[in-house]
Amino acid sequence: MVVIPALGLALLCLGMVAAAALVYRLAHLGSPTVVPAAAGRAVLQLSVIALILAAALRHAWSAVLVLLVMFGAAAFTAARRAEAGRSGTWLALAIAAGIAAVLPATLLSGVIPIRGVTLVAIGGILLGGTMTATSLAARRGLDAIAQRRGEVEAALSLGFGDRAARLLVLDNTAIDALIPGVDQARTVGLVTLPGAFIGVLLTSGSAVQAGAVQILVLIGLMLSQACAVAVTVELVARTRVHRSMPPQRSR
Numbered sequence: 001m002v003v004i005p006a007l008g009l010a011l012l013c014l015g016m017v018a019a020a021a022l023v024y025r026l027a028h029l030g031s032p033t034v035v036p037a038a039a040g041r042a043v044l045q046l047s048v049i050a051l052i053l054a055a056a057l058r059h060a061w062s063a064v065l066v067l068l069v070m071f072g073a074a075a076f077t078a079a080r081r082a083e084a085g086r087s088g089t090w091l092a093l094a095i096a097a098g099i100a101a102v103l104p105a106t107l108l109s110g111v112i113p114i115r116g117v118t119l120v121a122i123g124g125i126l127l128g129g130t131m132t133a134t135s136l137a138a139r140r141g142l143d144a145i146a147q148r149r150g151e152v153e154a155a156l157s158l159g160f161g162d163r164a165a166r167l168l169v170l171d172n173t174a175i176d177a178l179i180p181g182v183d184q185a186r187t188v189g190l191v192t193l194p195g196a197f198i199g200v201l202l203t204s205g206s207a208v209q210a211g212a213v214q215i216l217v218l219i220g221l222m223l224s225q226a227c228a229v230a231v232t233v234e235l236v237a238r239t240r241v242h243r244s245m246p247p248q249r250s251r
Helices: 007-026 034-056 060-082 085-108 116-147 149-157 162-167 171-187 195-202 207-237
Strands: none
Touching: 007 034, 034 060, 060 085, 060 116, 085 116, 085 207, 116 149, 116 171, 116 207, 149 162, 162 207, 171 207
């Protein structure tokens, strides 16, 4: 089953965009231009990336270049979401740790073929999930340190080291960052049919093949996210990733 980019697709999408804008207007959900603007941006971005990928996926080396660009974008996005300023660049290390724990072993195992389309597909899914877990762990970890500064200082006064004192308030933030990935694995097939599963089905793969790919992706994601979050917590605890403290007023 393949969706053909033709007039029928364009008319269908335009109709759905118009309907969504009308619902926004009638239900007072916000500006009715939100959906058309978002749809237009999606069309533009996907058109550009489709042209790039059409050329890049022909060779493994060019697919690696695409992945490196995606990695840079993921690291930048994680740093921005964490609101950690320049120190957020350290989060690239956390994302790299997660990807390194999964992607090389997956490719070298021979389970999936080493081709351009495979590298970008599997690597892109891993990058997206790992980036989300990393940014969530960093943001909530930094929030916890700021909000529970008194507990950190109390631990320091009791003789705890800087790292140990911060770790006391970071445990729950790490767990929270991993919940979405674990919940996705628990509910897959019962509540949701993820993209990798649907993608294999739409490209004429069997349901068994689709299930096998999705299992590989989900388990790989849980390992990648666990490694990335562990590194993120360590970076926050050691203040490699931090927020600038507001200047204190003189009394």
